[in-house]
Amino acid sequence: MEPLTKKDVEYIAKLAYIKLSNEETENMRMQLSNILSHFASLSSVETDGVEATGHTTDSNTVMRNDHPEQPLDQNDVLRNAPDRDGEFVRVRPVLE
Numbered sequence: 001m002e003p004l005t006k007k008d009v010e011y012i013a014k015l016a017y018i019k020l021s022n023e024e025t026e027n028m029r030m031q032l033s034n035i036l037s038h039f040a041s042l043s044s045v046e047t048d049g050v051e052a053t054g055h056t057t058d059s060n061t062v063m064r065n066d067h068p069e070q071p072l073d074q075n076d077v078l079r080n081a082p083d084r085d086g087e088f089v090r091v092r093p094v095l096e
Helices: 006-015 022-044 074-079
Strands: none
Touching: 006 022
16 A cells, blocks of 8 residues: 555545644654555455454443433422523533
């Protein structure tokens, strides 16, 4: 596999909405090329006759079953709110 070019990394950075300096671009180019070369080496692994699987081991969920429950009392919930506006919990704005 050919190593990534500077232009490739700049395109990936643009898709990810990140700005990279020239030094960061070069560092990222080398690191991403190295990662991709490791994945390319997997193509040499013989997989004929190997059954596809989603997990490498027998997997059992540790999560409990989801059962409907009675909702919490609104007054109890609002009593613990640090700031409230009538029947609502007031929070700081996330976006300006």
